Amino acid sequence: xxxxxxxxxxxxxxxxxxxxxxxxxxxxxxxxxxxxxxxxxxxxxxxxxxxxxxxxxxxxxxxxxxxxxxxxxxxxxxxxxxxxxxxxxxxxxxxxxxxxxxxxxxxxxxxxxxxxxxxxxxxxxxxxxxxxxxxxxxxxxxxxxxxxxxxxxxxxxxxxxxxxxxxxxxxxxxxxxxxxxxxxxxxxxxxxxxxxxxxxxxxxxxxxxxxxxxxxxxxxxxxxxxxxxxxxxxxxxxxxxxxxxxxxxxxxxxxxxxxxxxxxxxxxxxxxxxxxxxxxxxxxxxxxxxxxxxxxxxxxxxxxxxxxxxxxxxxxxxxxxxxxxxxx
Amino acid sequence: xxxxxxxxxxxxxxxxxxxxxxxxxxxxxxxxxxxxxxxxxxxxxxxxxxxxxxxxxxxxxxxxxxxxxxxxxxxxxxxxxxxxxxxxxxxxxxxxxxxxxxxxxxxxxxxxxxxxxxxxxxxxxxxxxxxxxxxxxxxxxxxxxxxxxxxxxxxxxxxxxxxxxxxxxxxxxxxxxxxxxxxxxxxxxxxxxxxxxxxxxxxxxxxxxxxxxxxxxxxx
Numbered sequence: 001x002x003x004x005x006x007x008x009x010x011x012x013x014x015x016x017x018x019x020x021x022x023x024x025x026x027x028x029x030x031x032x033x034x035x036x037x038x039x040x041x042x043x044x045x046x047x048x049x050x051x052x053x054x055x056x057x058x059x060x061x062x063x064x065x066x067x068x069x070x071x072x073x074x075x076x077x078x079x080x081x082x083x084x085x086x087x088x089x090x091x092x093x094x095x096x097x098x099x100x101x102x103x104x105x106x107x108x109x110x111x112x113x114x115x116x117x118x119x120x121x122x123x124x125x126x127x128x129x130x131x132x133x134x135x136x137x138x139x140x141x142x143x144x145x146x147x148x149x150x151x152x153x154x155x156x157x158x159x160x161x162x163x164x165x166x167x168x169x170x171x172x173x174x175x176x177x178x179x180x181x182x183x184x185x186x187x188x189x190x191x192x193x194x195x196x197x198x199x200x201x202x203x204x205x206x207x208x209x210x211x212x213x214x215x216x217x218x219x220x221x222x223x224x225x226x227x228x229x230x231x232x233x234x235x236x237x238x239x240x241x242x243x244x245x246x247x248x249x250x251x252x253x254x255x256x257x258x259x260x261x262x263x264x265x266x267x268x269x270x271x272x273x274x275x276x277x278x279x280x281x282x283x284x285x286x287x288x289x290x291x292x293x294x295x296x297x298x299x300x301x302x303x304x305x306x307x308x309x310x311x312x313x314x315x316x317x318x319x320x321x322x323x324x325x326x327x328x
Numbered sequence: 329x330x331x332x333x334x335x336x337x338x339x340x341x342x343x344x345x346x347x348x349x350x351x352x353x354x355x356x357x358x359x360x361x362x363x364x365x366x367x368x369x370x371x372x373x374x375x376x377x378x379x380x381x382x383x384x385x386x387x388x389x390x391x392x393x394x395x396x397x398x399x400x401x402x403x404x405x406x407x408x409x410x411x412x413x414x415x416x417x418x419x420x421x422x423x424x425x426x427x428x429x430x431x432x433x434x435x436x437x438x439x440x441x442x443x444x445x446x447x448x449x450x451x452x453x454x455x456x457x458x459x460x461x462x463x464x465x466x467x468x469x470x471x472x473x474x475x476x477x478x479x480x481x482x483x484x485x486x487x488x489x490x491x492x493x494x495x496x497x498x499x500x501x502x503x504x505x506x507x508x509x510x511x512x513x514x515x516x517x518x519x520x521x522x523x524x525x526x527x528x529x530x531x532x533x534x535x536x537x538x539x540x541x542x543x544x545x546x547x548x
Contacts, residue, residue, distance in 0.1 A: 079365075080365035084364070145497070147366060147369070279437075283442075284438055289368060291366050302428065302429065302431060
């Protein structure tokens with residue numbers, strides 16, 4: 001109740017974007033600082049080292065910042081966003097994906113496109129991305145387990161990519177499949193879900209400008225644990241809809257089967273829009289625990305969950321007239 | 329009369345201090361901010377786990393005495409049981425104040441509608457009368473009723489084990505291993521009591537049918 005009346009944090013708490021984007025230079029500057037400091041007693045101290053996060057290992061990506069869809073809320077630390085993941089193909093503990101994904105090879109990568117579209121076949125990732133400008137989108141990510149993060153993704157609107165395949169008029173849904181390589185993904189050895197992982201969207205959801213096909217986060221290529229090299233980000237739906245490491249895209253007329261929905265239909269619907277009014281058997285969805293900024297505070301970790309994860313203004317019209325409790 | 333050193337009495341402060349170590353470690357991790365990306369969830373998990381561990385250790389004392397004849401352990405039982413209640417209370421307080429703090433209406437719906445929260449809350453609730461009647465004077469005042477009342481600890485233990493088991497996400501078989509192990513330990517501690525229970529119910533039946541029951545007295 002308290003926080004969400006004004007979700008914006010104090011301006012003083014935000015790292016200015018210019019500083020965030022220049023953090024590499026700042027780090028370099030820091031390395032030379034001792035030499036500069038020698039002999040000049042009154043030089044200002046450089047930024048304390050604790051405030052600087054370790055650099056992500058992936059290649060640096062150039063992306064256009066400042067999307068109108070981006071939130072100004074405090075970012076989740078890159079360390080937390082890359083070490084607290086649900087990616088069961090690498091294990092079911094939150095720390096497993098970062099720990100168990102070193103054998104995963106996201107290059108070279110290709111995606112097979114099939115179903116009701118004029119252009120189908122297998123395409124190299126480079127060809128899929130060619131001609132598209134990367135942009136940064138800072139989105140809220142709401143997990144069905146009632147925690148959330150704020151992550152600066154890098155990618156392209158899914159719509160721009162899908163249009164190139166010229167979907168047919170009767171293509172009403174888009175189905176996605178995650179890669180399944182048992183030799184590189186130790187979690188596949190356990191029958192947690194019916195592998196490979198599958199997800200799907202209605203075509204208007206897939207074509208919505210908010211829906212992002214992401215290739216990076218925090219200015220870098222996606223690490224394996226976050227869904228390298230290509231994943232979906234659908235910010236108004238629970239996290240499991242944002243399928244990782246995509247190898248297949250199919251245009252279908254019928255609603256495609258989706259992994260969590262198949263395993264427990266009562267608990268996980270096809271739509272899975274973030275909805276504080278529809279409770280899960282184990283987690284109330286009314287509120288969420290925000291993992292952002294870092295540090296332990298005795299209060300104020302919990303926020304009111306908003307319908308469509310705060311993106312109602314953009315997406316509520318997609319579901320006009322629908323019973324969102326039945327179609328959860 | 330010569331003063332004999334009571335080793336059990338001397339050991340009590342040591343056990344007391346040892347039982348506070350998990351709390352100290354948590355305080356240290358809060359201070360150093362090393363509880364991981366979701367510190368509140370970690371805090372809930374750890375305090376709950378220690379409550380269950382102390383409860384199981386408390387429940388292990390009676391079978392241990394039967395097995396080894398080491399009756400001195402009995403004198404630590406109350407302290408260990410109270411620590412189980414203490415960690416369960418911290419666990420509940422973290423959940424209510426740190427985690428759900430401010431969202432009071434949600435507290436009620438969670439307790440009423442989430443089965444795993446309901447059983448966890450009941451497990452804690454049932455420990456209150458046990459903690460409240462744990463003093464020597466209450467034991468004396470309640471007499472035979474005391475022992476019957478304190479059988480609630482078995483219900484509390486069962487609910488606590490269920491609480492742990494029930495929150496595992498569907499399909500997370502690996503995550504279920506730990507709760508299953510704890511539930512298994514609880515079940516073993518109950519099975520270990522079976523011979524005593526059977527013998528006592530036989531004695532009771534024998535007493536009811538008018539025959540004189542041999543062996544140990546009915547109320548201990």
